Amino acid sequence: MGGGGPHVVVVGAGSTGAAIAHDLALRGFAVTVVERGEVGSGTTGRNHGLLHSGARYAVTDPVAARECIEENLILRKIMPEGLELNGGYFIALTPEDMDFRQTFLEGCEAAGIPTRELTKEQLLRMEPRLSPKILGGVMVPDGVFEPYRFCLSFLASAQARGARVLTYHEVEGVLVEGGRTRGVQVRDRIRGRELTITADAVVNAAGPWAAKVAATAGCRVPLILAPGVMIAVGVRYSHRVVNRLAPPGDGDIIVPQRFTSMIGTTSWTVQDADLIPIPPDHVERMMDAGEAFFPGFRRQPKRGVFAVARPLVGPEEDQAEGEGFERAVTRDFACKHHEAEGAAGLFSVTGGKTTTSRLMAEAVVDQVGRWLGFERPCQTRTEVLLPPRRFFTERVVS
Amino acid sequence: MSWRLTLKIHRWQPGDRAPYYDHFTVEVPEEAYVLDAIEKVWAEQDRSLAFRHACHHASCGSCGLRVNGREKLPCITPVTDYPNGSTIQIDPLRHFPLVRDLVVDMGPFSQAMEAVRFSIIRHASEGVPDARSSEPPILPEEDHEATRFENCLECGLCVSACPIAGSALNYLGPAALAAAERMLVEPRGVDPLAVWEAIDHDDGLWRCHGAFECSAACPSEVDPAAAIMRLRRYGPKVGQVARQQRR
Structure with a gap:
């Protein structure tokens, strides 16, 4: 297995874990991924599928904006089988939105995001179903990915380099001896048996469950679990992604995909990510928001209503909660080495976005490699990923 | 409530x-x-x-x-x-x-989809043969031809619904045959003869008995049965032309 390097266990097969597994395998590590359910069954699977251009963050979070556009351009090259590349718009619905345009364009320029201003007439010609009440807009290089296949591509590529991907295997505990991480205790949910997997390091990429995984080793992962409601309808209203030309808020993005459109999202906080009840008023708000862009949206039959917790980077110490505070939290990510907490070799990753998961993986694997004394250059910027289906055709099951 | x-x-x-x-x-x-x-x-x-x-x-x-x-x-x-x-x-x-x-294990199903070289990204407008050679610009022009995911979700419902799939273990199945039809209409850089040869056999295009259960089960507007019937009409001709071109 692998290229003779140290053995790293990755907990979680969402976009973060999948990209980390691929990066590790490409640098010659031996890799085992353990995932308690199906690939992408947590936060990643239920995300919006928006390949960010970064424009959404251009004004509020310039670092995230720059990362997004850089990763967007890389993914176009390494994921040829997984992207709808039609671009996106930021559209003004009110005079206040139009006033925001200059700030928005300056933010995009500073982050290196290409833009093109469009008049109301141009927009309505390109997207005839847009509300005639729109005032104007800006085109940006947004795109659409399929979250599930996004993960499968990374995992298929990792598998081709010897990684073992154990789905339906749940981590019950991170094993620590003498201040050092030795592996994980896992429940094989297929056969209903326990197994111990020894490892030189463990990367905890369990998303909203990362705090629970770390807690088994007596470690703390500061997390804010911030779900959002998304709704799909069975009509494709636009060729391109539609965003509201305004600072980030509720119901400001409609992502088209195949013959559907998906509106999102809201934001609130929860304590438990396992089962998230959908607040009915959020559904109403989303349908109204869709109606503002596309007359008739409200009356469309729904094709899925769902919410899942974003695992946002939380404060190190307890911090007072206030309305809307989770939106202000950076969309950046954190990789915490739990050495000071007595679990050297356990790394927990939180935050980030699927669009930037390759970059997160690069940073995490740099850190893990440095600590293990196995430093190899990252190669994921140019390595073209395998088609997602290969995950199933070339499965190496234990 | x-x-x-x-x-x-x-x-x-x-x-x-x-x-x-x-x-x-x-x-x-x-x-x-x-x-x-x-x-x-x-x-x-x-x-x-x-x-x-x-x-x-x-x-x-x-x-x-x-x-x-x-x-x-x-x-x-x-x-x-x-x-x-x-x-x-x-x-x-x-x-x-x-x-x-x-x-369930999606391995055999995925192998059938691989056999017909199904690529889920279309770089073309409806019905227009693919022009995969041209990479889309980072910021698309106004008249840019849409890229789309294929409607097929590779969910396997059609194979589960198919009475033939239950009796013929090596049958390619409705999803793969419908995928083959898409690849022949829009080759996307794939050799059409290879696609045709992957389906022109007893466990491929000619095994279907026309129960149409696949199209009834499909949640994503693929209509595999209609694709299979179309393939039976024009497929042999496509295969013949592709074979002559190879010579």
């Missing part, structure tokens, strides 16, 4: 001599989908239950199963499709290797 259903769920794990059913009663909002009910059973009643799911909006195709014998994507099947207070039977897809409970 809430909706109360009893889920009679298929259980089996490696080592079990025969599958059996467990009953779970759950209450969910009437706006919920069958997948929400299954997830609630897992979260609150039985953590050993294994089922597949990811996107919850009929995009990934991972959650396919049978409700009362009918192939469904439970993520878009409203609980109100079944009477309040009723019992619904949840079974895994047929004609797939069973892994556990409701989880």
